[in-house]
Amino acid sequence: MERDNILPKEGEAYYFGSILTPKEADYYFERLFKTIDWQQDEVIIFGKRIVTKRKTGWYGEKEFEYTYSKITRKAKIWTPELVALMKLVEKRTGLEFNSCLLNLYHSGEEGMSWHSDAEAELGKDPAIASLSLGAERKFVLKNKASGEKISLELENGSLLLMKGQTQKFWLHSLPKTKKVKEPRINLTFRKIVKTKK
Template sequence: MSLFEDQFDIIENILPYDGVTSYYGKIFSEEEANCYFDKLMSEIEWKSDEAVIFGKLIETKRKVALYGSEAFRYTYSGRTKTALPWNNTLLEIKEKIESISGEMFNSCLLNLYHNGSEGMAYHSDGEKDLKDNSAISSLSFGAERKFNFKHKTTKELVSLILENGSLLMMKEATQKFWLHRLPTTTKIIKPRISLTFRTIDQFK
């Protein structure tokens, strides 16, 4: 446990079984979160995401970017991305997340959702490029959005609201037993940026 944890109102595990997912709440003030949001909007090399679905290449409205400590290659949804080198803003954020959580990360997949019409369907982050059972952090800036978990076997549901400047940490067997999604909604008209810090296993 990190010494920084006492500073936050942490929910140690929002899942009832088969995994550990901690919600740290807001780890940045509203002013800090808004400042980082503006920096990420202008500094990140955003590109429309691509996925191969039923053999067809689909381009999403959602934009993405991959950064890391090396030019890692990361494959998901049938497409491979190569990590760009960290910039100073991402390194600042990464340092704080690692200090708070005690986890270490070598890459970050960023997502830009322009409004509530853009989301992600149920999935688990079990790509072969990732280190087995490694932690994945999800840091949110911008619009507050609902986030859902669904157990792969029991179908039990768990939901929470991801706040501006908040940190969610998925650990241990979470990806093995649980799916997660960002549901779409017509009520959200503002953008949200998520930073999902990961550990890519370069030796696989």
């Protein structure tokens, strides 16, 4: 399916809007909220270990090791809901994934700062498919060289695909906001291509 690239240069990002009915989106939100083994994330900021309020889960078809924010984690094996959602995302994007990083934001007080998903495990020019459940949140992409920003609202049940050189040339963030009181779950499906021994 042809879609418009929302990036003006140096990468590709496609917004599919909602790919789930509101009922399906609610169902999966509740199921993931209950069944994912949510972990308090630890990040290292200016050399200090900080426990974030946001919770994360790391799942895959194998016990992949993945390093992000200087912390290495071993993947848990797929749950039935994650397999069902991945199949849906694979069908829509025409791409294959083998792992998923989940984030649980309890409210708008939690977000994610500027970063790109350029970990070695993902290989060159990784495709990342991001599925959103729950509260609608603003998502921003920023060009590393020019600072140009592209903003969009990620609605309940929506799919965003980042691919090509996006991670090389753009950062992305989920800004905190006092306006949003409701929780949101985000799933980023990824493909681990290099595994560490």
